[in-house]
Structure formats: structure tokens, C-alpha cells
Amino acid sequence: MPTVTLIASGKRFDAAADETVLEAAQRAGIALPYSCRGGVCGSCQATLVEGDCRYPYNPPVGLSASARAHHGILLCQAVPCGDIAIQAREIASVEDIPHRRVETEVAERRMLAPDVVGLWLRPVDGEPLRWLPGQYLDVVLADGKHRPFSIASGPRPDGLVELHVRHVPGGGFTSWVYDSLKVGDRLTIEAPLGTFVPREDSERPMLFMAGGTGFAPVKAVVEHFIALGSRRPMHLYWGVRTTEDLYLADLARGWAAKVPTITFTPVLSDPDAAREAGLREGLVHEALLADHPDLSGFDLYMSGPPGMVAAGRDLFFDAKLPEDRLFYDSFDVAPDVLAAILRGRAGIHGL
Ligand SMILES: Cc1cc2nc3c(=O)[nH]c(=O)nc-3n(C[C@H](O)[C@H](O)[C@H](O)COP(=O)(O)OP(=O)(O)OC[C@H]3O[C@@H](n4cnc5c(N)ncnc54)[C@H](O)[C@@H]3O)c2cc1C
Ligand code: FES
Structure with missing residues (x-):
């Protein structure tokens, strides 16, 4: 049975035949980052330091060419070929909660x-x-x-x-x-x-970016920091098409009115709707970057449609956001649907 070693903590666990690194870690009670579990969002990316892995399920679509070149692997899809050692983030706070x-x-x-x-x-x-x-x-x-x-x-x-x-x-x-x-x-x-949870071991200001119903987990995290009485500045961007999609705007405006360290910026992608409502127009990640062109001093939480998450991730790293300070959930379709879609594409594109 292959053994997986986590270099940062020295923890070790065994992987059963055909088990992914993520599944094996979860069986051992160790929390590693993940979101879509389908190989597309990239949130489970880690670095393979020793050994080799294969991808018998979905191809590692969420891994960029440069990540592959630097021994990146996707924990939700990678199956160890023998003993391996990896560099991965552990999220201890979610480990004790029974599933x-x-x-x-x-x-x-x-x-x-x-x-x-x-x-x-x-x-x-x-x-x-x-x-x-x-x-x-x-x-x-x-x-x-x-x-x-x-x-x-x-x-x-x-x-x-x-x-x-x-x-x-x-x-x-x-x-x-x-x-x-x-x-x-x-x-x-x-x-x-999931591992899109508040990181409390930081004093940095926080940026939140939600797209559509990506507001749901962002709401939970922001409410958590408010309940804690956190003094860290929080700037929330919520991107939707028109004002009727801002389904809890009053709640977010209420946070900003009550807590001086909170700022709320709704962003509408429909230019007519934005003009009519006097709100910010455009794509939500572009609005965030226009206000915060240097992200090196922030923690950034984002959640929503895969296109927004993928675009944001690349541009935020270009704007100097350290990789370990980006936390995200990508609202991909379920793993079985992703697998069916990818199988369909394999037939067409030879993926
Ligand atoms: C971590 C996470 C959290 C999420 N949280 C939320 C949330 O809070 N709120 C929210 O609204 N959404 C959320 N989502 C997204 C949500 O899970 C999906 O929208 C949902 O699974 C869709 O289910 P469905 O059965 O309605 O659609 P499905 O039947 O799964 O279909 C989804 C789409 O895929 C297409 N499709 C299905 N099968 C195939 C195929 N074989 N080939 C090509 N296309 C196909 C369908 O036509 C449809 O457009 C989240 C996703 C993730 C990964
Ligand atoms: S790519 Fe592994 S969790 Fe999304």
C-alpha cells in the first residue's frame, strides 16, 4: 500500500488501491484543501516532491501548464503509483468535525x-x-x-x-x-x-468576492468574522447581472452600515442595469483589481461560477496575491456530471 508523506507536518497515511490522495487523507482524518472534487477547479493543487502519481479518473484539467512543469498535482484525482511525498496545505480546523x-x-x-x-x-x-x-x-x-x-x-x-x-x-x-x-x-x-473556512491565524485585511449564489458561503464567513468582533478591514464585492440578482443586498448594506471596517461594493455586469441603479458596472474581479491593484497584503476569499473563479485566480496571482492566501470554492457541476462532460470531450478532443 503506498504511503503519502506530508512534508510540512511530517504526517503519513496509506492510500488503498486506486484511492486518490484526497480520499486517503480524508480516511486518515487529515484535511487537505478541495472544492469541486472533479479535477477542474485547481483548489486541491499540491506539489509532488518525491514519487509519481497517475490520473485514472478525470484528467487534471485544473492544473496549468506551469503548475505541471513545477510538479503540481491535483489531490482529488491523483492516485499514488508508490510511496510519495507532497507539499500541501493542511486545514486543521475542519479535521475534528464528523461527516x-x-x-x-x-x-x-x-x-x-x-x-x-x-x-x-x-x-x-x-x-x-x-x-x-x-x-x-x-x-x-x-x-x-x-x-x-x-x-x-x-x-x-x-x-x-x-x-x-x-x-x-x-x-x-x-x-x-x-x-x-x-x-x-x-x-x-x-x-x-469543503475547506472554504475562515482563517483566523492572520491579521491581514480581507477581500471577499462572490459571484451570484457564491454569496452563500461568503455570507457565512463574513457573518463569522462580524460575530467574532474582528477589527480586520473587510471589503466585499458581489458580482451579478442585474439588481434583482442582488438578492440579499440589504443584508450586506446593513453590515457595512453597522461595522465601520466593512465595505460593500455590488457590481453589475449589465451596463444598462448598472447605469439605472447608479452601481458599479463590469466584471466583479476587474472591479476588485481596479480598487486593489496590489494584493500582496491581503487574504482573499472568493466563491461562485467557475469562469469567474478561474479568471480571478490567475489575475490575482499576477497582482502579487501569495498563493496560500487565496481561498475559494468554484461552483462547478457535481463530480459525476463533470466526469460525463469530460468523457464527452475526450471523444471529441482526445483529452
Ligand atoms: C463546492 C460547491 C458548492 C456549490 N454551492 C452552490 C450554492 O451554494 N448554490 C448554487 O446555486 N450552486 C452551488 N454549486 C453548484 C451546484 O452544485 C450545481 O449547480 C448543481 O450541482 C447542478 O445540479 P443539477 O442536478 O440541477 O444539474 P445537472 O443535472 O448536474 O446539470 C448541470 C448542467 O450540466 C449539463 N449536463 C449534465 N450532464 C451533462 C453531460 N453529460 N454532458 C454535457 N452537459 C451536461 C446540464 O444540462 C446542466 O446545464 C456548488 C458547487 C460546488 C462544487
Ligand atoms: S480540482 Fe481538485 S477539488 Fe477541484
């Missing part, structure tokens, strides 16, 4: 925007779910497939789990949520997942 499968009931369902449904789920067994602000859950469908959604708050006294679900045209689960799901319906979930 559970829980039956829930829809306690509340409300339209937040024309294509965004707010859901509030209550565990049926009455046992509160544990998670850290910013983490996500998987909804387990009847056929066993999973659909990931960020939890839009930290744990609440009433035990409810808040989700912001965008309707994806042609999407099976989100279309059902949009068209048919009602209060009292049951959903099976697995939680908590």
Missing part, C-alpha cells in the same frame, strides 16, 4: 431572486448538524448521485441549514427544486464538506 449523512425536512422555501430559491432544512432526528462557516453539503439524490451546495450561514440556534440554490437550465436537481420542491419534503444530505 454525517442526515435526513432533513424542508422547513422553509422562499424565492430570493427570479432564479434563486432559498431553502431552510431541519434535521429530522433533531440532532444539530455541525459545520464551519463556508463549508458545503452534498444533497444525495434517489439514484445515489450527489449535488453540492454551500451552507449560507454558520450553525444557528434553531438548527436550520440555509441554502441558496440557483436554477441551472437543464439541471435535474435544481429544476426540481425550482419547479416542485415544497415545505415538508425530505432531502438526504451529507455534511460537512
Whole structure:
């Protein structure tokens, strides 16, 4: 059985046959970074220092050519060929929370925007779910497939789990949520997942960038820092198309009104809507970079559509953001759908 050594901490764990490094680490109770689990977002990137890996599942699409040249690997897809040693970030804060499968009931369902449904789920067994602000859950469908959604708050006294679900045209689960799901319906979930969590071991000012329903985990993290009474400056950018997509703008404006260290900048990609509302126009990552062209002194949290995350990641590193100060969740489709899409592309492009 291959052994994986984490160079920074010296921790070691074994990987079973055909097991990815990420799965093996999770089995050993070690938290390494990840988001999409499909090989596309790049958030699980690490450096292979010794040994070799193969990619029997999805190709490592999220690895840039330069990362490959510098021995980068994607932990969610890489399977060790023998003993390996890697340089990877560990996220100790998420390690102690048990991962559970829980039956829930829809306690509340409300339209937040024309294509965004707010859901509030209550565990049926009455046992509160544990998670850290910013983490996500998987909804387990009847056929066993999973659909990931960020939890839009930290744990609440009433035990409810808040989700912001965008309707994806042609999407099976989100279309059902949009068209048919009602209060009292049951959903099976697995939680908590993900490593988009507050980093409290820093005094640096923070930038937050959300695209669409990427606001959900950002909301949870910002609320966490507010509850802590943090004095670190926080500048939140929320990019959407028109004002009706800014479905919790009043909440964000309320944070900025109450907490002098918080600034909120909504950014609309539709120029007419931006002009009409007197709001910032353009792409959200461009607005952030126009205000903060040198990112070397910041921690940056971002969450939302894969295109926004990928564009932001590259440009933020160009603007001197150190790689270990960027934390992100990329709202890719579920791993099984990504695999099907990539298999389809393999047929066409020989990926
Ligand atoms: C970590 C994480 C957190 C997330 N959090 C949120 C959140 O808080 N809120 C939110 O709104 N979204 C979130 N997402 C995105 C969300 O998980 C997806 O939108 C959701 O899984 C779509 O499910 P679906 O069943 O409706 O669509 P699917 O049926 O999975 O389809 C998705 C899209 O892929 C297309 N498709 C499906 N199969 C194929 C195929 N074989 N070939 C080509 N195209 C295909 C469909 O037509 C559709 O356009 C998150 C994603 C991740 C990874
Ligand atoms: S590429 Fe591995 S988690 Fe996204």
C-alpha cells in the first residue's frame, strides 16, 4: 500500500488501491484543501516532491501548464503509483468535525431572486448538524448521485441549514427544486464538506468576492468574522447581472452600515442595469483589481461560477496575491456530471 508523506507536518497515511490522495487523507482524518472534487477547479493543487502519481479518473484539467512543469498535482484525482511525498496545505480546523449523512425536512422555501430559491432544512432526528462557516453539503439524490451546495450561514440556534440554490437550465436537481420542491419534503444530505473556512491565524485585511449564489458561503464567513468582533478591514464585492440578482443586498448594506471596517461594493455586469441603479458596472474581479491593484497584503476569499473563479485566480496571482492566501470554492457541476462532460470531450478532443 503506498504511503503519502506530508512534508510540512511530517504526517503519513496509506492510500488503498486506486484511492486518490484526497480520499486517503480524508480516511486518515487529515484535511487537505478541495472544492469541486472533479479535477477542474485547481483548489486541491499540491506539489509532488518525491514519487509519481497517475490520473485514472478525470484528467487534471485544473492544473496549468506551469503548475505541471513545477510538479503540481491535483489531490482529488491523483492516485499514488508508490510511496510519495507532497507539499500541501493542511486545514486543521475542519479535521475534528464528523461527516454525517442526515435526513432533513424542508422547513422553509422562499424565492430570493427570479432564479434563486432559498431553502431552510431541519434535521429530522433533531440532532444539530455541525459545520464551519463556508463549508458545503452534498444533497444525495434517489439514484445515489450527489449535488453540492454551500451552507449560507454558520450553525444557528434553531438548527436550520440555509441554502441558496440557483436554477441551472437543464439541471435535474435544481429544476426540481425550482419547479416542485415544497415545505415538508425530505432531502438526504451529507455534511460537512469543503475547506472554504475562515482563517483566523492572520491579521491581514480581507477581500471577499462572490459571484451570484457564491454569496452563500461568503455570507457565512463574513457573518463569522462580524460575530467574532474582528477589527480586520473587510471589503466585499458581489458580482451579478442585474439588481434583482442582488438578492440579499440589504443584508450586506446593513453590515457595512453597522461595522465601520466593512465595505460593500455590488457590481453589475449589465451596463444598462448598472447605469439605472447608479452601481458599479463590469466584471466583479476587474472591479476588485481596479480598487486593489496590489494584493500582496491581503487574504482573499472568493466563491461562485467557475469562469469567474478561474479568471480571478490567475489575475490575482499576477497582482502579487501569495498563493496560500487565496481561498475559494468554484461552483462547478457535481463530480459525476463533470466526469460525463469530460468523457464527452475526450471523444471529441482526445483529452
Ligand atoms: C463546492 C460547491 C458548492 C456549490 N454551492 C452552490 C450554492 O451554494 N448554490 C448554487 O446555486 N450552486 C452551488 N454549486 C453548484 C451546484 O452544485 C450545481 O449547480 C448543481 O450541482 C447542478 O445540479 P443539477 O442536478 O440541477 O444539474 P445537472 O443535472 O448536474 O446539470 C448541470 C448542467 O450540466 C449539463 N449536463 C449534465 N450532464 C451533462 C453531460 N453529460 N454532458 C454535457 N452537459 C451536461 C446540464 O444540462 C446542466 O446545464 C456548488 C458547487 C460546488 C462544487
Ligand atoms: S480540482 Fe481538485 S477539488 Fe477541484
